[in-house]
Amino acid sequence: MALIHRATLQPTKLELLAAWLPSQAWAAGTGAVQPVGAYRFDDPAGEVGLEAHLVHAADGTVLHVPLTYRGAPLAGADDALAGTMEHSVLGRRWVYDGCADPVWVAALARAVLAGTPQAEELVDVDGELVPREPTARVTGTGGEPDPVVDENAPVSPYDDGHTTVVRAGDVELTVVRVVGAELIGDHVLTGTWTTGGPATLATAVRRR
Numbered sequence: 001m002a003l004i005h006r007a008t009l010q011p012t013k014l015e016l017l018a019a020w021l022p023s024q025a026w027a028a029g030t031g032a033v034q035p036v037g038a039y040r041f042d043d044p045a046g047e048v049g050l051e052a053h054l055v056h057a058a059d060g061t062v063l064h065v066p067l068t069y070r071g072a073p074l075a076g077a078d079d080a081l082a083g084t085m086e087h088s089v090l091g092r093r094w095v096y097d098g099c100a101d102p103v104w105v106a107a108l109a110r111a112v113l114a115g116t117p118q119a120e121e122l123v124d125v126d127g128e129l130v131p132r133e134p135t136a137r138v139t140g141t142g143g144e145p146d147p148v149v150d151e152n153a154p155v156s157p158y159d160d161g162h163t164t165v166v167r168a169g170d171v172e173l174t175v176v177r178v179v180g181a182e183l184i185g186d187h188v189l190t191g192t193w194t195t196g197g198p199a200t201l202a203t204a205v206r207r208r
Contacts, residue, residue, distance in 0.1 A: 003122055003124060005087070005089040005090065005123075005124050006123065006125065007087050007088040007089040008087075008088040009085050009086070009087055009088075010085060010086045011083070011085055012085075013053070013067075013085075014032075014033060014034075014035065014055075016082060016095060017053065017055060017065060017082075018031060018032050018033055019083060020082040021033065021057075021063070021065070024159075024177075026063075026161070026162055026163075026164070026177040026178060027057065027063055027177070027178075029059075030057045030058065030063070031058055032058065033055035033056060033058075033063070034056040035053065035054075035056075036054040036055055036056055036062055036135075036136075036193055036194075036195060036196065037053075037054045037134075037135035037136030037191075037193030037194065038051055038052060038053045038054065038134070038135050038136055039051070039052055039118045039119075039135075039137065039138050040052075040118060040119040040121060040134070041104065041107035041108070041110075041111060041118060041119055042119040043103055043107065044151075045103075047070075047071070047103075048068050048069065048070055048101070048103045048104075049068060049069030049070075049093075050066075050068055050098065050103065050104050050107050050119070051067055051068075051069070052064060052065065052067070052136075052201075053065045053066075053067065054136055054179070054191070054193055054196075061178050061179070062178075062179040062180075062196060063178060063179070064175070064176050064178075064179055064191075064201055065177075066097070066098025066099060066104055066108075066175065067082060067095055067096065067097070068095070068096045068097075068101040068103060068104050069087075069093045069094075069095055070093065070094045070095075070101075071090065071091070071092075071093065071094075072094065074096055074101060077096055077100050077101065079100070080096045080097040080099075080100030080101070080157075081094065081095070081096055082095045082096060082097055083095050097157075099157040099164045099166050099175055100155065100157050101155075102151050102152060102154065102155050102168065103151050105149065105151075105155045105166055105168050105173065106147070106148070106149040106150065106151035106168070108173055108175070108189070108202060108204075109148040109149040109168065109171050109173060109204060110146055110147060110148050110149070111138065111189055112140040112141070112185075112187050112188065112189045112203070112204040113140065113142035113144045113148045113171070113186075113187055113204050114140070114143070114144045114145065114146040114147075114148050115139075115140045115141070115142050115143055116146055117139075118134065118137070121133075121134055135193060135194065136191055136192065136193040136197075137192050137193070138189055138190065138191045138201060139190050140187060140188070140189050140190075141188050141189075141190075142186075142187040142204070148171065149168045149169055149171050150168075150169065153168055153169050155167065155168045156168075159177075160174075161181070162176065162177050162178035162181040163175060163177055163181055163183065167207070170206055170207050170208050171204055171205075171207070172204065172205050172206075172207050173202055173203070173204050174202060174203045174204075175201070175202045176199075176200060176201050176202060179196070179199050179201070180199065181200075183200050183203045184203065185203025185204055185205050186205045187203065188200055188202070189201045189202040189204075
């Protein structure tokens with residue numbers, strides 16, 4: 001379950017993305033972006049917000065941008081810090097590239113390799129939790145036992161063209177950054193949204 005507060009964010013998520021994306025090799029030159037869709041994963045500990053954005057860049061490409069929202073800095077991840085924002089309910093949030101955050105990587109591995117579904121989205125409306133339809137849907141093809149990856153294990157991401165490759169234990173995940181990149185893997189995460197898809201968003205293989 002992803003609990004969503006009706007809150008004010010400063011900067012907004014789109015403003016934060018517009019400032020951070022141009023510094024990424026796979027999104028060089030990107031400025032303002034427009035939302036296409038988003039999906040969330042569950043953090044079993046309930047501490048880290050896990051959300052992946054699909055956004056239109058000025059050149060018409062669709063970018064896949066996983067982010068994590070934390071209540072304190074993630075040790076050793078300064079290079080992956082996308083920025084900070086002030087949340088009117090939760091206070092300051094540190095926002096990281098999800099590919100460098102072991103909690104998001106573990107959640108992605110569960111989705112791809114174990115077929116764990118994306119998080120149900122519930123909005124807190126005056127103390128009542130109201131279901132909200134996600135703007136993107138993702139499905140993994142795997143059927144392995146859960147958990148697949150230790151979310152405390154260190155991760156090693158690196159960019160490879162229009163993708164980012166992440167090693168976590170014996171799992172190698174390839175995350176699509178520019179939607180449309182062709183990937184091959186043992187199992188696949190496929191996404192759909194109102195104006196697009198199905199599209200491959202990530203793959204996973206075991207490296208033993």
